[in-house]
Amino acid sequence: MSLSFQLATRYLANQGIQPEFTPANELKLGSTVFKRLESKSGGYQTADAGGYQILLNYRSPENVARQVTLTDLLSGKIDPNWVRDRLVLIGYTAPSKKDDFWTPYSTGQQETYRMPGVIVHAQIVSQILSAVAGDRPLFWFWHEWQEGLWIAGWSLVGGILAWRIRHPVGFGIAVVVALGGLFGIGFALVMQTGWIAIASPAVGLIATAVSVVLVDRFEQGGYAKKIYRGVQKLFKIEIDEEEKSRQLAEYDGLIHKVQQWQQQSQEIEQQDSLANGEDASLRSPQVVDPAQTSDPSSLSTDDSEADYVEQLQRRVEALTQQEVTHQLIIELPDTEIEILEQYCQKSQRSQTDVLQELIRSLGDRC
Structure with a gap:
């Protein structure tokens, strides 16, 4: 609690006025509310608003209070009415004591002028007493x-x-x-x-x-339209690239599925060849000695080879027949069915045409 506030409250206590706080936690003396200064109040932006501070409405330094020197007091030049029922502050005013402060009056006077500390306390006491008495209003500011x-x-x-x-x-x-x-x-x-x-x-x-x-x-100057068109074109390019990437991903998924079917058909073919003992003969033809054609074992080998060719032909015919009659059953997961449907919508082709093309590719491989 500052010296000036204690002096003012003691003086007001003789008049039955005690300090109290409002529901908004603001100081109140009598009917006067002293609004707390915030860090951004008025023209402030980052003020140090620690404690309880108020804006001070300065009086003129010459009129704030009567000033007498110690010499006048010792020589008896002081009128007793000057101090009767009044607040008296005693302090230094000499610049050598370094008890002075910058105030709004510093800019209007000499460059080195600063107000002594005892005069600043007198300003604060005068502000509080005048505000409570209604003689001098307090500074106000907005929220x-x-x-x-x-x-x-x-x-x-x-x-x-x-x-x-x-x-x-x-x-x-x-x-x-x-x-x-x-x-x-x-x-x-x-x-x-x-x-x-x-x-x-x-x-x-x-x-x-x-x-x-x-x-x-x-x-x-048309710059706004040019910028708008440029931004619009940029976003359109980005959208086209995203759509293209999505379509390529769908197409890659279908190609991958076709490759899986082709690989499965090749594995089936190899298994059939190994089971019949014909894998080596299909990859590298052998030269048969004419002299051995009369050998029964040679005849049986030729018959087996012919039987295998006939089996392959029958398999192709069966696949072709399934393709024509649409009786081939292909099981696809739900995710691949969605991809197939999206691909058919983009290519404007029916699912039957796409599946027939895949089956035809399998038939060619077989």
Whole structure:
């Protein structure tokens, strides 16, 4: 608890006024509520709002309180009425004591001017007592959502000016007038103890106005349409590539299935050849001695070979007959059936035609 706050509350306690807190956890003395300063209140953005801070409405350094020196006190030059029923603060004002601070008055006076600490305490005590008595109002500021609407409103003003006023000179004058009005409103509110953001609305107004001008120039020059067509073309290419990849994947799945069927037919053929002892004779023909043609064993070999050829012919005829009568039964998983249906839709062919082509390929392999 600061020295100035303790002095003010002790003085007010003699009048029956005790500090209390509102349901919003804000300090209240009598009927006066001291609104807590937040880190983004008013023109602040990242202020250190630790503890319980309020905005101080400074009085003129010459009028904040009567000042007397120690020499005047010792020489008896002080009127007793100056201190009767009043708060008295004793402290250093000499710059050599390094007890001074920067204040809003520092910019309007000498560059090295800083207010002594005892005068700052006097400012705070005067602020609290005057606010409770109703003689001097406290500074007020908006909530964050109210400041957001304030900034958005001035940004909208900049956009409207840029949209309605196309002449460069007229547009520039309108922006200057709008900014002048913004700063004028801010100054008038400060005079009425109101503190609002000024820089952020000004930046929003200028940025929105410039953005609208650039967009308008882009539309007039046809750049917007060119950019739109380019983006549209880019997305269309991406969509076409995805569709093409999907169709290729479906086609690869069908090709893989055909290869599996062909491999199975080759395995069946090899198994039949091995079972009949004819695998070697089919891959590499043997030269038969004419002298041995009368051998019964040679005749039986020729008969077996002829029988095998006849068996192959019968198998091909059976496959062909199944193809014509559509009696061949092919079992496919659900996922492959979906792929087959999608492929038929894309190629605009019936499932029967596609399956017949696959069967025909198997017949050729056989």
